[in-house]
Amino acid sequence: ETGVTQSPTHLIKTRGQQVTLRCSSQSGHNTVSWYQQALGQGPQFIFQYYREEENGRGNFPPRFSGLQFPNYSSELNVNALELDDSALYLCASSLRTSGRGAQETQYFGPGTRLLVL
Amino acid sequence: AQRVTQPEKLLSVFKGAPVELKCNYSYSGSPELFWYVQYSRQRLQLLLRHISRESIKGFTADLNKGETSFHLKKPFAQEEDSAMYYCALYSSASKIIFGSGTRLSIRP
Numbered sequence: 001e002t003g004v005t006q007s008p009t010h011l012i013k014t015r016g017q018q019v020t021l022r023c024s025s026q027s028g029h030n031t032v033s034w035y036q037q038a039l040g041q042g043p044q045f046i047f048q049y050y051r052e053e054e055n056g057r058g059n060f061p062p063r064f065s066g067l068q069f070p071n072y073s074s075e076l077n078v079n080a081l082e083l084d085d086s087a088l089y090l091c092a093s094s095l096r097t098s099g100r101g102a103q104e105t106q107y108f109g110p111g112t113r114l115l116v117l
Numbered sequence: 118a119q120r121v122t123q124p125e126k127l128l129s130v131f132k133g134a135p136v137e138l139k140c141n142y143s144y145s146g147s148p149e150l151f152w153y154v155q156y157s158r159q160r161l162q163l164l165l166r167h168i169s170r171e172s173i174k175g176f177t178a179d180l181n182k183g184e185t186s187f188h189l190k191k192p193f194a195q196e197e198d199s200a201m202y203y204c205a206l207y208s209s210a211s212k213i214i215f216g217s218g219t220r221l222s223i224r225p
Contacts, residue, residue, distance in 0.1 A: 004160075033211070042121075042203050042215030043161070056211030090161065106213075108161040 004093050004109035012115045013081050021076040021112045025093030031055070032074040033106060034066060035090040043090055049074055050096055078114075086116045119144050119208050123216035130194050131224050138189040138219050140178075140204030149207035150187040152178055153215070156200045164189075164202070174198070199223045 005024045013019050025032050031050045035043035045058035049068035063079040072093070078085055092106035120143040130136055142148055152164040165173045167180045167187060178189045187204060204216040 033213070035215075040126075040217070042123075042205075042217045045212045045214065048211045050211075056209075058212055092161075105163050110160055 004091060004107050006089075006091050006109040006112050008112060009110070010113040010115070012117060014117050015081055015083060017081050017116075018077065018079045019081060019114060021078075021089050021091075021114070023074045023076070023091030023093070023109060025072045025074065025091075026107050029093035029095045029107070030072050031094045031096045031104070032068055032072065033092045033094070034074070034076045035092065036060075036085075037088040037090055037111070039087070046076065081116045083116050086114060088113050119206065119214055121204050121206050121214050121216035123202075123204055123219050125219045126217070127220045127222065129222040129224060132196055133193050136189075136191040136194045136198065136221065138202050138204075138221065140187045140189065140216060142185050142187060142204075142206050144185075144206055144208070148180070148182075148187075150178070150180060151205040151207070151213075152176070152187075152189050153203040153205055154200050155203070161203070194221075194223045196223045196225060 004026050007022045033048040034046040037043045046060050047057040048055045052068045065077045068074045088111045090111045091109045094104040094106045122141045150167045153161050154164040155161045176191045178187050180187050199222050201218050201220050203218045206214045208214050
């Protein structure tokens with residue numbers, strides 16, 4: 001069984017640029033959630049994808065967007081980067097077997113650390 | 118507003134002493150609550166959830182709706198319990214709200 005992987009592990013961007021972060025879900029999982037974790041804070045929910053469709057969104061502006069592919073891997077795209085976007089971005093995958101998504105256990109990746117200068 | 122509050126950023130106890138990590142929540146309705154843990158150099162992982170009413174690694178957590186709390190407890194701390202602990206609440210639309218975390222440090 002392969003765990004959740006994320007790439008890249010870290011990167012540096014400048015304000016105004018765009019970035020794409022990638023996540024490969026654990027084998028057999030069909031749901032991916034993305035979180036932003038600022039220094040000293042808990043993870044903040046960005047959005048979740050289930051069967052290639054957005055299935056819930058947190059309080060993040062539209063410049064945060066995502067995709068889920070048929071193999072259930074996922075991308076997080078952030079446009080017009082701002083300094084406050086500097087954070088650790090976590091991806092978590094899970095297997096949803098019913099309509100409601102909270103019961104399944106989420107398995108987290110190691111994260112991508114983004115620094116915006 | 119839906120919120121999770123962990124009032125302690127750092128909790129330091131001696132090995133063998135009892136541990137209680139505090140968590141309070143704000144939520145209208147029946148909450149689903151979790152504790153996540155992150156050990157040094159490891160990933161964030163689920164420790165326990167209140168609906169399972171289970172004990173994991175000696176930790177338990179009881180939901181107190183009257184006090185809107187979900188404190189994590191262990192009667193005798195072990196050195197390997199040192200980690201970052203996050204309380205989390207399932208909100209609507211698949212959203213999980215995390216607290217800001219408490220770093221637990223077990224002194225030998």
